[in-house]
Amino acid sequence: MPGLDLLFPFGPLDGLALGLLLAAWAGIGWHIEHPPAARPSVHRLMMRYRREWMVEMVTRQPRIFDSSVLAILREGTSFFASATMIAIGGGLALVGDPSRIAVIAEDLGQGAAPDIVWREKLLLSILLLVSAFLNFVWSHRVFGYCAVVMASVPNDPHHPAALPRAAKAADLNITAARSFNRGVRGVYFAMAALAWLAGPLPLIAATAFTVVVLWRREFASQSRLVALRPDEGADAGGSGSKGRG
Numbered sequence: 001m002p003g004l005d006l007l008f009p010f011g012p013l014d015g016l017a018l019g020l021l022l023a024a025w026a027g028i029g030w031h032i033e034h035p036p037a038a039r040p041s042v043h044r045l046m047m048r049y050r051r052e053w054m055v056e057m058v059t060r061q062p063r064i065f066d067s068s069v070l071a072i073l074r075e076g077t078s079f080f081a082s083a084t085m086i087a088i089g090g091g092l093a094l095v096g097d098p099s100r101i102a103v104i105a106e107d108l109g110q111g112a113a114p115d116i117v118w119r120e121k122l123l124l125s126i127l128l129l130v131s132a133f134l135n136f137v138w139s140h141r142v143f144g145y146c147a148v149v150m151a152s153v154p155n156d157p158h159h160p161a162a163l164p165r166a167a168k169a170a171d172l173n174i175t176a177a178r179s180f181n182r183g184v185r186g187v188y189f190a191m192a193a194l195a196w197l198a199g200p201l202p203l204i205a206a207t208a209f210t211v212v213v214l215w216r217r218e219f220a221s222q223s224r225l226v227a228l229r230p231d232e233g234a235d236a237g238g239s240g241s242k243g244r245g
Helices: 002-007 012-033 042-059 064-096 099-107 115-152 162-198 200-219 222-228
Strands: none
Touching: 012 042, 012 115, 012 162, 012 200, 042 064, 042 162, 042 200, 042 222, 064 115, 064 162, 099 115, 115 162, 162 200, 200 222
16 A cells, blocks of 8 residues: 555565564553562562651651752753753754765665654654653652641641641652653653664664663662662651651
8 A cells, every 4th residue: 555655665574673672662661660578679669668668757857858859850850851852852853854864874774764754753752752751750740748647747746637738748749750751751652763764773783772771770780779678776666657646
């Protein structure tokens, strides 16, 4: 069908490489957010610390430290959102004039190809960046919700609403962090998708490399070992139980 050839002017190997990229993007994200109980990811481990942070906040006076940490987290999401927006603009500029990419691709041995080929390959990276941008924006917004709920936590740790509201703030904080992590993964795979300009085999290799990097950082990194390390010297009634009475 001529129309189908125009929509997807690639061979079976290109289709396989594209399918692997999308499956890897969705699969590693699901595995990170739903890891096996025996081997939690860094994302899952940090969820516990975020909850304990909010419990500690109940008894911390003043709460300037907590607001400062949250402000730093929001600045991070704002930076990544701005960076992805700039990258999206640059990608769209290249889509409007794919001849520059065509010259680079020819130098990589890809040979001449219709402009639509380069446009669609670039659009894959742009779409992944758009997904990342939306996640960063939502993360920034939810961190704002978290700040409002944190501000509403009563100063009296014995107030009946203190711990329940701290738990709500923790859930919002976790939700914002989840969206931020999804945005970061989107950026990783958007960079991997650029390898498609060099052909389907480089795209497959870049996808595999990205999956390995993400898996290692979540399941085999030094940061994970630190998060797993027991709190030496902490007693059963230590700081983690503050404000519970």
